[in-house]
Amino acid sequence: MESYSGNPIVPVPWNKGRLVGQKAPLKLKEIWAIRIRLQLAGKVRDLALFNLAIDSKLRGCDLVSLRVCDITQGKSIFPRAVVMQRKTHRPVQFEITEQTRQSVASWIEKAHLAADQCLFPSRVAKSPHLSTRQYARIVAAWVGSIGLDDASYGTHTMWRTKATLIYRRTKNLRAVQLLLGHTKLESTVGYLGIEVDDALEIAEQTEI
Template identity: 30%
Template sequence: MTLVISPAARDALEAWLTQLRALDGAADHTITAYSADVAGYLSFLSLHRGGTEGLAALTAVPLADLRAWMAHEKGRGLSPRSLARALSAVKGFTGWLAEREGADATAVLSARAPKFRRKLPRPLSVDAAADVLDRVGDQSLEPWIAARDAAVVTLLYGCGLRISEALGLTGATHPLPEVLRITGKGGKQRLVPVLPAARAAVARYVSLCPFELAATGPLFRGARGGALNPRQIALVMEKTRAQLGLPASATPHALRHSFATHLLSAGGDLRAIQELLGHASLSTTQGYTAVDTQRLMEVYDKAHPRA
């Protein structure tokens, strides 16, 4: 579909995206998604209103037009989750534009996103997670690749890292310290303790890796020496879960989820887990971790004054 956007609106969108990238540290995939969301919104407004309009009009979009855009997006198959993300992008752009233009964008900024149920990967059991760590290195006949896969998976489960964070480590991080400084989403930094097992797994990989691991280059390498593609770890997990008879939900990201869930089930403090995961708000951690009824009742029985 051809987008119908005025040059002024296009320039404003690029300026906003540049700010998100430079000042807010937004990830590349976030920039790409927000760009498409807002560009689609601006094009819809032009077609809906019968022509492109100035920047001032974009800050004063009536709620009826905003709802028409949301209905259009829903009609073309956008899920509630994706629509909520798109509305967040539109609000961000509109708020930035209103501040720059000295306008009031209350109607857009007060719009409510559609409700959706957050889908999160189910955690592995403690035994299943241990089995994955034991078997993931069996998926390759090449010793250094087997050691590499085991090291990455151990970091995901042992430190609760995102796959992008693990693969973002550079050669300078070896040998791994007892505490890693991780830069996560939005450029937010956090300190993550590193288990001896994780340090040992990475050390073994490094000792077998046939490529020179420069301080500024990627720590984990692909078969040809380039940066390791996260898809390779996903494929290794697919093979491993098939061997162990685990469900399709046993993905690399599920290991991070398992890290948080197992810590919480063992009595870990929710706010401490929030810091380890790098969540901006406690509510995200509460939604991310699953605690069974038995564990909740145990806490209730021990903590409630009337118990």
């Protein structure tokens, strides 16, 4: 009988050498660094996508599937919009700031988009809009352009950034919970990546 004297094969964990878990939100100076680079490069679509991603606080799947009519009426862009989230099947409302409205309007005009079209069409014929994978590559290019490690950032970065900035400025967990459309405080805590005890203390202090 043959005997096996070689070293046993040890499976390599799928996440070896990778950063997993929460992706870091962008700081204010990083937001402006990316925004200015996109403006100088004349990347009209990317600037609109970036600004809307920050403002809307939407998951990637909800952001890329937006239609023009979701945020516009005629040639006017709503200062506030309501979108039904795919994951939670709950509506979420978000503000669209003036600079975002301007960048989105420029993109719609340049791309000659009709009201019933996807706001960010895919260049792949079979897909009506950007895929989440395409969006992830775009985000990686954005953060890489200002010298950040794209392994530490991703589409969840765009999802978390504005809410995190609001929380850091106000410490008002309840306000962030409402903005995100979360039914449970625990969801907001996980979203922001803060400690549960800290969150409960803040919630008690800001309770009306």
